[in-house]
Amino acid sequence: MAKFSFLSNVAMAAAGAYALTRYSPGHAPIVNLNPYSTFSIIYSLILAWKIVYHMFLYPKWLSPLNKLPKPPAGALGIMDSSGSVSAPGRERWKPCVPHQGFLYYLHIFNSQRVIVASPSAVQELCVRADDFTKPRLIRLLAERFLGLGLVLAETEQHRAQRRVFLPIFAPRHVREMYPIFWAKTREVTQKLAGIVESAAVQGSGKERMAVMEVGHWSSRAALDIVTMATLGKDFGSVENENSLLAKSYRNALEPTRGHLVQAMFKLFFPSSIVDNIPNRWNRALAEYVPIFRGTCRDLLIEKRNAASDETIKTKGKDLLSLCFQYEESARANEEELIDQLTTFLAAGHETISVGITWAVYMLCLHPEWQTLLREETRAHFPDPTDGAGAAAVPDPFVVETLPLLQAFIHEVLRWYPPIPETMREPLRDTVVDGQFLPKGLMLVVPIKGIMRQETCFGPDAAVFNPRRWLTEKPVEEGEGAGGATKLAFNSTGGATSKYANLSFMQGVRSCIAMNFAKAEMACIIAAWVGRFKFELEDPSLMDEKNMRISNGSFSGRPANGLNVKWGVVDGWGTKTATKA
Template sequence: MSTTNILAGCAASTILLSRYTHYSAITTFVLLTSLALACKVLYHLILWPKFLSPTRHLPGPTNHSLLMGNFSIIREMQSGAPQVIWMRTIPNSGLLRYLGIFNMERVFPTTPEVLKEVLHTKSYSFIKPPLLTRDIGNILGKKGLLFAEGEEHKVQRKLLLPAFSHAHIKGLVPGFWSKGVEMTEKVVEVVRSSQDSTGDGGKEGVVVQMGRWFSLVTLDIIGSCGFGYEFRALESASISGSSNIEDKSGSELADAYNTIFNTGGPSRILAMLSMVFPFWLLRSLPLKRTRDVACAESTIRRVTTQIIAAKKSTLATSPEDSESGDILSIMLKSGAYTGPDGECSMRDQMMTFLAAGHETTATSMIWAIHVLSLPENRHIQSRLRAEIHAAFPSGLPTTVTYDQVSSLKYLSQITSEVLRLYPPVGVTLRVAAEDTSLNGAFIPKGTTVILSPFAINRSVALWGADAEEFRPERWASREDGAAAVESNYGFLTFLAGPRGCIGNVFAKMEFKCLLAVTIGRFEFSQDGKRELVIKAGVTSKPQGGIPVSVKEVVWG
């Protein structure tokens, strides 16, 4: 029963009871409302999860608090890490159940067979949580592909598939590569400028916050390759202050996303409060964080509106550009985004791909440089650099072909291993849209299902005893670079099934190009002693970024 129904019932009861009691109508209403809400809280906090829920018999952790479930361990650990522990230590046949904040039930599939049910067999029976859509839909586009459900999702995906076809991606590779080269030129400026100021002549490395540059280059790539629009985020970026991830970039769009994605303590508190209080109320609080996010959202909407207008103008004067195959051209050419809500829907679609298309790859690149710069993995970095230099003996080329990048086998193995061990999104959620079942267990409507790429990608049952180790060679067992894991549902970085990531080929090829130009041009190192604090947010990345020591290398 909803709170609205409770209040309506209390109002009706007040009218009746106030006639037969010595209490005033207001007092009677307050007493009845308080009693009804207390009963509702008791039901949801205690009675349902502990005594009535049909999923309460599923195996799961037992060391939970009376009112907060297993939230303490969830709060303290990286997104997906608690699920790794439970998956390995609690015997189960494919499903675990635990309690989140305020004892909210969570059902966690642990095997490919059950994951296939959620992601393929019954994919449209498990929808994105309305709470998630409400909270981050303003950033990621409520009407975009990410939040579309049922037939609407099928229509949108079919419409956008040509922009992510294998043939189209092959044609984008030169653009990925050239933007990567542009980024390395900026980093060279940073390194040389610092060396000039210290006078060490390039003997020592320079500490650079590489995450800043990865965010800028991936934003430029999704702009030019995804929308046929030049953001010029790299071009406008200043090389000063490059060891601080909070520095302004010079690009208002990049700064807006930096504000949204670089979350801190206030964001986590607001996220917890959003489970209890209406979202509109939290957004109206006079807090700096809410003002900053609102301003950033406004910037993103304004810029995307400008891009749509510019593209319409271009297509009107140069109709041949409609054949470019980028996401925005396809949307405009389709005629599906007409009518009063057409431009709003198109803008939301752009917001989906802008955010998902640059933040996730930038996060993956941060983790790649982190793991390759660790002392124990420096030999892997050197071997990759040798492969890149051997493929391009004359120096870093300004452009390459799809086949040239695909021929770098060790690069492919490292790409897959980084994406396995460090998925940008560690946990995502689904909600049962109807009464259904998983692995034979009844799952009532409204049950939250947790999908954890971080946990599944580290499953000992699927990946072996060394699942936690960074070992690119595990991907060398098959000629196509696929993992030595039997099921498509054992590698969840891009999820799978009808709702799997439409841009996975785009993202992997973009990642390969950026990693190749970066490792080919620079040597990265760190002592590995810094304790990483992984911040909560849309993506999983270290708080404060990962500053690493950067040195230019001699090609060849």
């Protein structure tokens, strides 16, 4: 939108008005007007021409990008909003349009966008990360409550932050967090089991099932886990749904299209004006952002007062200690440290919560996997509702190699990645995979769409199939009869390239908390499928075409929540896992 620069238009109109009123013949009609009227007319003509040129002539006929494949006529109109996170419009037409990795379409006000749809092109975006940046629209949408933390930082600032915070999410350190993962998993599972049992009592002998919204509970559990594991503080979100921190994040991250509209307004008007418009979005942020930023500030102050400088600088591996190390190395101020904390808390618990929600949805659609996973998890996890086994914790090395559980989790993340698309913008004119891309062009990377392409995950890529992550492996000596095989987890899933597997992106912009997220998901999904059976409250959602996905937040979650019937499954056996 820089093409519509207000100042340049004013300058041209003022120069034109001055020239006409001073040097043109007196009989020219426009000169008979006063200078202000002349200026207004010229300004209107300039603006009209720019609108016609930049919104119609250039994008539709003159742009060199016009040679790229396009959607069917009428699929995306001038005011279409399918460029939002879930992008339903693109999901419908993209597989039907032959392409060589790039597709061209016009977004709102006919702004040009290019879809980057091949692993080779995505690889260039990941490898040449410094040549691309997140679009200004994304920063305007997120910065107010995330701050300029690791998610929004770019180039050298991002590298410096990543170097400091990477250790807390290293595999070894994540394995040390399993007691925290499992303690909170036990708490939420026992809470849910109690609700189901209460519903059974009130139901006068009916089937022991209760309807609960999955995202509500997964969000509360994920928030408690991320705060306990990284900050050492339990805010009690599982115990109390009205806990101040949980309520603040729930309301601030509520998916509405108003979030996107608000960010778009900031492309044309100063943020100081847009942020003070009296609407629901601004009122929510004005109320809740100070709460979670204030909470983070209090934690920083408490940590600073409790630990010596030497301990903070050399020994601490928790998130707060790493913040102080970043403060020292980058000369960061307190607000920048708070940006880091709010980023980890918001992005960390939101995406994991969404991943768990989609996992339960796919268990409802594929009940045979409930049975398979229940047998495997009961054989390798302690009973989360057994009060006598509070000290028992699953072995991280065993969990990481459980074939059925890992295959199911990875397929859920492929089929419904919590972040279904991302965007980039070239910082200068460039060429990617042989295609010229001008500076400032919005590049859309459809993560979910790429992972459902046959060229990326084989001929059954458009089918939910956890078995793609399983292989037969010879049984090692001492494990069984010679020549026998067993199921093993295959971390590639048959992807044709590592850049086809984008659940956590790749390269320097990949998710720093990938190991943390998968470990937490494994614990919660194992406990829930081991203890409960699931059925959709709304049978129409058995057809995925009826599932509406949010397009007003950063994650792609069920737009209307996911109401599921939960039923307790008695027993917790010690059988060996069966083959899929």
